[in-house]
Amino acid sequence: MGMSVAPLQTSLFATGSAQVNPSAPFSRTQLDELCWVDHAPLWLDGADGLLMKLINTLPFHQGQRRMWDNWVIEPRLTSTIQIGHPDIPSVVAEMADELTRHYRAPFDQLFTNYYRSGSDSVAWHSDRIGRQKVDPMVAIVSLGGPRTLQLRPKGGGQSMRFPMASGDLLVMGGATQHGWEHSIAKVAHASPRISLTFRRHHRRY
Numbered sequence: 001m002g003m004s005v006a007p008l009q010t011s012l013f014a015t016g017s018a019q020v021n022p023s024a025p026f027s028r029t030q031l032d033e034l035c036w037v038d039h040a041p042l043w044l045d046g047a048d049g050l051l052m053k054l055i056n057t058l059p060f061h062q063g064q065r066r067m068w069d070n071w072v073i074e075p076r077l078t079s080t081i082q083i084g085h086p087d088i089p090s091v092v093a094e095m096a097d098e099l100t101r102h103y104r105a106p107f108d109q110l111f112t113n114y115y116r117s118g119s120d121s122v123a124w125h126s127d128r129i130g131r132q133k134v135d136p137m138v139a140i141v142s143l144g145g146p147r148t149l150q151l152r153p154k155g156g157g158q159s160m161r162f163p164m165a166s167g168d169l170l171v172m173g174g175a176t177q178h179g180w181e182h183s184i185a186k187v188a189h190a191s192p193r194i195s196l197t198f199r200r201h202h203r204r205y
Contacts, residue, residue: 005116005117005192016045016046016049017045017046017049018044018045018046018047018049018050018089018091019044019045019046019091019094020043020044020045020091020094020095020098021042021043021044021045021167022098024040024041024042024043024169025040025041026038026039026040027039027040029160029162031151031160031174031176031179031180032153032179034174034175034179035172035173035174035175035176035179035180036172036173036174036176037151037162037170037171037172037173037176038169038170038171038173039162039168039169039170039171040168040169040170040171041165041167041168042165042167042168043141043167043168043169044091044095044141044143044167044168044169045167046091046167047141047142047143047144047166047167048143048144048166050089050091050143051143051144051166051192051193051194053089054088054089054112054143054194055114055192055194057087057088058079058081058112058114059079060077060078060079060112060114061077061078061079062074062076062077062078063078074122075119075120075121075122075186076113076114076115076116076120076121076122077113077114077116077120078111078112078113078114079111079112079114080110080111080112081110081111081112081196082110083096083108083109083110092110092196095141095196095198096108096110096198099139099171099198103137103171103173105137105200106200107137107139107198107199107200108200109198109199109200110196110197110198110199111197111199112194112195112196112197113184113194113195113197114192114193114194115145115147115184115190115192115193115194115195116192117189117190117192118186118187118188118189118190119186120186121183121184121185121186122183122184123183124152124181124182124183125181125182125183126154126177126178126180126181126182127177127197127199135173135174135175135177135178136177136199136200137171137172137173137199137200138171138172138173138176138177138197138198138199139169139170139171139172139197139198139199140164140169140170140171140172140195140196140197140198141167141168141169141195141196141198142164142165142166142167142168142169142170142193142194142195142196143166143167143193143194143195143196144166144191144192144193144194145166145190145191145192145193146163146164146165146166146190146191146193147163147164147184147187147190147193148161148162148163148164148184148185149161149162149164149170149182149183149184150162150182150183150184150185151172151176151180151181151182152180152181152182153179153180153181154179154180154181166193
């Protein structure tokens with residue numbers, strides 16, 4: 001796939017069967033009066049095992065995007081998961097159901113990013129769903145090596161850092177996709193990581 005994959009350094013809490021941890025505490029950070037982020041550490045038990053299953057199951061590919069009149073290769077791999085597909089571990093659908101229950105809003109679309117090493121990253125951006133829907137929620141479950149998600153106001157300003165370990169959940173809500181950008185920066189060394197990004201797809205506002 002064009003780049004060597006770093007070795008995975010597992011966490012004690014991320015081994016075993018993957019299952020949602022219903023007692024994981026949620027903490028909310030208010031970015032401004034309209035935008036917020038929820039963080040739930042260790043929301044998913046057994047996240048490292050799920051990472052390896054998805055690496056071996058999903059049809060990852062390397063995308064391209066147009067920047068400054070040129071096509072550039074994205075420094076990560078991506079794949080789209082159909083929630084409930086028989087080839088995908090059932091815990092993925094269970095995560096979507098639990099997010100739907102907790103936030104009383106359906107999460108029915110799932111997209112994945114696969115960061116093979118510290119050289120893989122994602123530049124500052126807001127999710128495209130913010131162009132289609134008002135105040136969309138975006139939930140990210142991190143599997144594998146720890147990475148830091150950064151958030152900053154559109155147009156510039158002080159950034160905020162949210163370290164994400166294997167099994168952590170981070171939800172961006174309110175007007176965050178309209179007024180803020182997020183990124184995963186390159187680092188010198190990092191174990192493989194997959195981010196599972198759950199969104200609401202079925203209904204346009």
